[in-house]
Amino acid sequence: MGIVRKDWAIHNSIALSWSEVEQPPSDIVDYEVKYYEKEQEQLSYSSTRTKSTSVVVTGLRPSTVYVFHVRARTSAGYTAYSPNFEFATAAEDPDIADQGQVLVVVTASVGGFSLLVILTLFLLITGRCQGYIKARMKSEDKRTRFHSGHVPFSGIKTYVDPDTYEDPTQAVEEFAKEIDPSYICIDRVIGAGEFGEVCSGRLHKPGRKDIAVAIKTLKGGYMEDQRREFLREASIIGQFNNSNIIRLEGVVTKSRPVMIVVEYMENGALDAFLRTREGQFTVLQLAGMLRGIAVGMTYLSDMGYVHRDLAARNILVDDNLVCKVSDFGMSRVLEDDSESAYTATGGKIPIRWTAPEAIAYGKFSSASDVWSYAIVMWEVMSYGERPYWEMSNQDVILSIEEGYRLPAPIGCPVTLHQLMLHCWQKEYSQRPSFNNVLSFLDKLIINPSSMITQVNDALSFPDSPEEMPDYPLFISIGDWLDSIKMSQYKSNFLAAGYTTLDSIATMSIEDIKRIGVCLIGHQRRIISSIQSLRLQLHHIHQSGFQAQNRSNRALPHYRSN
Incomplete structure (x- = not known):
């Protein structure tokens, strides 16, 4: 690799670019960027991948020097890493509300409102282009510039279905670490799962600081197939290593109760979190939450994993507003609601979040996850409202088939609702990929003025x-x-x-x-x-x-x- 350049830097992100590899041994598949804080001296490092010769690395610390290496992956394997390149993030601007804040204090709210007013006046002068999304999506097919998932280094992996193992316990042993039960301290019960209680507690490992964890337990009297199904969740999540996917700490299988231990998410499920804080976040903060979910889903899609149950209830939020994809129900009591799922061939389907082809034919794919992601977008922008309100499941199915789509929530920017509509196209092949969605959100966040025009703004009508x-x-x-x-x-x-x-x-x-x-x-x-x-x-x-x-x-x- 040649010289790696810094194009720009802000308090939590650095944009890099480099030249194509000269005379590669074979066609380049993608590039890997490895980075770590200089003071860490590579004790802990992260990596991200991109198909283009540029990347925006996010989730960095302000006023910190990072060391970067870049290498190419070809059909014949990896090239050598580039030399070390050191670049620093900018100092954090105290006047800009940090997306990692859990609660918006009064001063931040006033500052955010002033910013919105200024940017709105700017839009009134400059106008807007209604064809923004389609043009951007087409350009992304030609060149993906901002593929920027912050992925802890794990190499190039593909998801392995635990059901392909002759003995499912082998998958658990391969992908989940066994934890000594004496290291686990259970504090309190925080909910109930399908197989038993969900608790909060602490994990203590000798020589390490205690960490907060959520513990899912398997209730007594279980059958062997229930135990296998319970631990199957651990063999799935144990394969993932991404800052926007819930992290598995390990399992307890050699003693009772059988347990799955994951990181603790202080703010619980995203839908309930937003309902109790309606109106407390700026549009930019909400977009930041959506971006985090998109990072996690891009990672899952790249690994070949189809979620099938992406919804705000299955997104967990930590105390820094970081959203992480999960489907283990660690922080909520499962609802026994006949309207929440529709029994079809292959089991229950969450109708309000599921793409038409998955409901009708059981055809789940990354494209059906994209449909569900747009429903999550709607939930976030409406502060946790129930999709399709009190409509019955059958009404939802018929309405979608006839072309009805959820209207924009109050105060939702036009660009975000247009993205939702793009993800809700009936023909699944016409929906954007998660890479496209992530790139588009990156551009909106870098240019917040594009999100100021709201659907209920009388001046936001298209030009033709x-x-x-x-x-x-x-x-x-x-x-x-x-x-x-x-x-x-x-x-x-x-x-x-x-x-x-x-x-x-x-x-x-x-x-x-x-x-x-x-x-x-x-x-x-x-x-x-x-x-x-x-x-x-x-x-x-x-x-x-x-x-x-x-x-x-x-x-x-x-x-x-």
């Missing part, structure tokens, strides 16, 4: 009807209310004088309350749908269509993508 996203079309107030399962409020709207779709498009949250919609969940659903309705009506007016010209057309309640 051709750039209009595919929102539902409605004929009447009744059609519109039926589409969001709110037909019980039709008389309220009519009695208050809201007799046309145009008049409804002007309503505010206070207007919704005034006409007698008292339930908070119903208010949010209606106001979110009004945002989409505004865009639809703008599209109709821009296109020159009038209601009377459509009165004899049998339009469906939803328009397919």
Whole structure:
């Protein structure tokens, strides 16, 4: 390898680039960047991979010197590492709210609001491009510049299904470390899992500082197949080594109770965490959470692992707001809810988070995980609201098939909702990859002004009807209310004088309350749908269509993508 250059650096990230390898022995598959703090002297190091000759390394410490090495991976193996290159991160700016804060203090909130106002005024002057996402996604297919998952060094691995082992216990022995039970101190019960209790506690290993852990126990009286299924979880998570995947500390299998021990996540499940802190985070902080999840899912996708149950309830949050993908239910009581899952061939499926092809044909893939990721995006931007609200599973399935998509949550930036819609394309091959999603989020975070324009901003309409996203079309107030399962409020709207779709498009949250919609969940659903309705009506007016010209057309309640 030749010279590695620093393109730019901020308090927690450094952008690097280098030249192509001269006369490689064979075609280059990708590049590996290894790095560590200079003071650590390689006692602990991390690595990340990229297919391009540049990378943005994130998750670094402010005002710290890092040592970097780069090498190429070819079909014939690895090349030699480059020489050491030392680059330092910038000092942390005290005026910028750190994404790692758990709670937004008053001063940070004021500063964040001021920043939003300034950036909004900037957008009013410069305008916006509605075709931003599609153009960016196409460019990413040609050149992935910001592939930047912060992955602790583990070499090039591929996920191994534990079910392929003749004896499943071999997979546990291979991928999970056995822990002496005397090293584990259980403090309290924090929930219940499918196989037993979930506790918090501490792990003490001689010569090491105690660390907080979550302990999942297998209840007594189990059958051997239950024990194998319980430990199967450990043989899966034990294969992963990524800062945005829950970390397995080890297992206890040689004594009772049988236990799985993972790192403890102070803030628990993401959905419950957000519900108790509604409105306390900036859009940039929420985007930072989404980016962390995307880093974890990119890692899983690259390893060939399909999650199948990606949802905010299965994302855990630590005290630095770092989000980590999990599906072990370590911090919550599992819900016994007939509406939470739909029994189909192959077992229960979480309908509200699952892609259409997975529901209909059991076809799970990285693309179906991308669909689920967009539902998680919606959950995050709505502070943990239930996707599709009180709609039944069957209504959700039919609505999705007819082309309905969740409207943008209140205050959600246009760019993020457009990304959701892109991930919710019916044809799975048309959805972006996790690499694409991660690269796009990186660009939004580096350029926060692109996230300021909100869906309910009257000045956020596209420049031409051709750039209009595919929102539902409605004929009447009744059609519109039926589409969001709110037909019980039709008389309220009519009695208050809201007799046309145009008049409804002007309503505010206070207007919704005034006409007698008292339930908070119903208010949010209606106001979110009004945002989409505004865009639809703008599209109709821009296109020159009038209601009377459509009165004899049998339009469906939803328009397919």
